[in-house]
Amino acid sequence: MIEVCVVGELNLDLILYGLPKDLPAGRELLASGLAFTLGSSSAIFAHNLRVLGTQVGFISKIGGDPLGKMAVERLSTVGVDISQVRQGTSKTSTGLTVVLPHDQDRYMLTYPGTMFEMQYSDIDMDYVRGARHLHLSSFFLNRALRPRIPDLFRQAKEAGLTTSLDTNDDPEDRWGQDLHEVLKYVDVFFPNEREAKKIARTTDLSQAMDLLAGLSKIVVVKRGSGSAICRMGDEQWSLAPPDVNLVDDVGAGDTFNAGFIYLYLRRAKLEDCLAFANIAAAYSVTKEGGTEAFRDRSGLFSFMRQQWNTTGRGALPLKD
Numbered sequence: 001m002i003e004v005c006v007v008g009e010l011n012l013d014l015i016l017y018g019l020p021k022d023l024p025a026g027r028e029l030l031a032s033g034l035a036f037t038l039g040s041s042s043a044i045f046a047h048n049l050r051v052l053g054t055q056v057g058f059i060s061k062i063g064g065d066p067l068g069k070m071a072v073e074r075l076s077t078v079g080v081d082i083s084q085v086r087q088g089t090s091k092t093s094t095g096l097t098v099v100l101p102h103d104q105d106r107y108m109l110t111y112p113g114t115m116f117e118m119q120y121s122d123i124d125m126d127y128v129r130g131a132r133h134l135h136l137s138s139f140f141l142n143r144a145l146r147p148r149i150p151d152l153f154r155q156a157k158e159a160g161l162t163t164s165l166d167t168n169d170d171p172e173d174r175w176g177q178d179l180h181e182v183l184k185y186v187d188v189f190f191p192n193e194r195e196a197k198k199i200a201r202t203t204d205l206s207q208a209m210d211l212l213a214g215l216s217k218i219v220v221v222k223r224g225s226g227s228a229i230c231r232m233g234d235e236q237w238s239l240a241p242p243d244v245n246l247v248d249d250v251g252a253g254d255t256f257n258a259g260f261i262y263l264y265l266r267r268a269k270l271e272d273c274l275a276f277a278n279i280a281a282a283y284s285v286t287k288e289g290g291t292e293a294f295r296d297r298s299g300l301f302s303f304m305r306q307q308w309n310t311t312g313r314g315a316l317p318l319k320d
């Protein structure tokens with residue numbers, strides 16, 4: 001039985017650490033470290049939610065190349081149902097993101113590949129309706145699906161599912177109004193601070209929260225190592241993540257979403273969902289990429305138990 005159905009893109013991240021400060025063309029530039037790991041917002045969400053203990057099914061499209069197979073394998077190893085991952089018939093290969101951490105920031109170079117090609121007709125709506133919850137990440141990268149995303153969410157709501165959405169960045173920086181059409185059918189909306197302001201077309205976060213609170217049922221804004229904010233109607237909660245040794249914040253937002261939805265589906269209080277999400281996300285930044293920390297389940301659970309205890313919220317809601 002699938003609890004959460006994730007619709008979205010699936011690819012690997014190739015991360016090169018420790019590149020020189022200057023990147024002149026024509027030179028052989030050496031990195032000091034390499035990670036080849038499961039990437040893409042949707043897949044990181046699915047992987048980490050499954051590791052927490054939720055049954056997850058993944059709907060996606062890959063190419064006929066080895067990278068697609070490797071990405072699928074990473075999901076199936078932790079028990080995500082990959083029966084709905086289809087291999088495209090075109091020559092397009094699976095997408096790939098090359099991440100180049102650089103100074104305090106990073107370059108992210110993405111070849112979208114099949115993530116631009118998945119369409120509504122690739123989705124088995126009966127499979128979606130069989131879940132309790134629908135999540136979609138990367139609204140702007142699911143290019144062929146985008147016009148039908150409102151329809152997908154409307155049907156999920158009609159079938160009684162709860163829903164969540166994380167747009168992530170808009171590479172075109174347009175933040176189209178079609179997003180508002182989807183938000184009508186979204187229970188939990190997960191932008192980060194920058195995205196929240198862009199979507200609301202303001203530079204003021206509280207103004208953005210006011211506007212977004214009127215568009216979806218719940219809005220949760222992520223703010224890196226700062227306090228994340230959860231708003232429903234007139235109620236608002238704000239909680240800082242634990243202090244950790246930051247290695248790599250790739251996928252922190254997706255892991256946050258996974259933590260939040262894990263407890264949300266167990267009908268926890270929103271404040272507890274926020275606390276749990278912060279702890280899960282903080283652990284994810286202690287290792288490379290978006291899923292490496294979550295491959296060490298016992299390390300994850302012991303970190304979560306220790307941090308949860310400090311919040312005085314009773315027993316950790318995770319099953320060993």
Ligand SMILES: Nc1ncnc2c1ncn2[C@@H]1O[C@H](COP(=O)(O)OP(=O)(O)O)[C@@H](O)[C@H]1O
Nearest residue numbers: 192222223224225228241252253256278281282
């Ligand atoms: N340096 C950090 N220390 C602790 N937690 C962090 C840190 N960076 C991110 N997080 C956690 O990850 C969440 C999402 O991070 P953020 O970077 O804001 O989102 P996104 O990845 O979508 O840009 C934060 O709300 C927080 O819970």
Ligand SMILES: [Mg+2]
Nearest residue numbers: 168192253254
């Ligand atoms: Mg994000």
